[in-house]
Amino acid sequence: xxxxxxxxxxxxxxxxxxxxxxxxxxxxxxxxxxxxxxxxxxxxxxxxxxxxxxxxxxxxxxxxxxxxxxxxxxxxxxxxxxxxxxxx
Numbered sequence: 001x002x003x004x005x006x007x008x009x010x011x012x013x014x015x016x017x018x019x020x021x022x023x024x025x026x027x028x029x030x031x032x033x034x035x036x037x038x039x040x041x042x043x044x045x046x047x048x049x050x051x052x053x054x055x056x057x058x059x060x061x062x063x064x065x066x067x068x069x070x071x072x073x074x075x076x077x078x079x080x081x082x083x084x085x086x087x088x
Contacts, residue, residue, distance in 0.1 A: 029036045 025036050029039050
């Protein structure tokens with residue numbers, strides 16, 4: 001359990017998972033010096049954070065320029081070209 005989770009807030013949950021998943025999460029927790037509960041708690045916190053980001057509405061100005069730069073663009077080269085042109 002995380003430090004900011006009070007024991008009285010914790011609830012026991014029994015779930016059924018494939019043996020391979022259980023073996024994996026136990027080995028993962030052991031290898032990282034943590035518990036299965038902490039691994040699952042961290043994963044759920046990450047999911048909640050991602051879900052809250054999906055619900056955010058972009059500022060109209062940001063939405064207007066979002067996707068302006070195509071993936072795969074070498075931004076360092078673009079910036080270097082811009083600096084070179086600016087300082088001519």
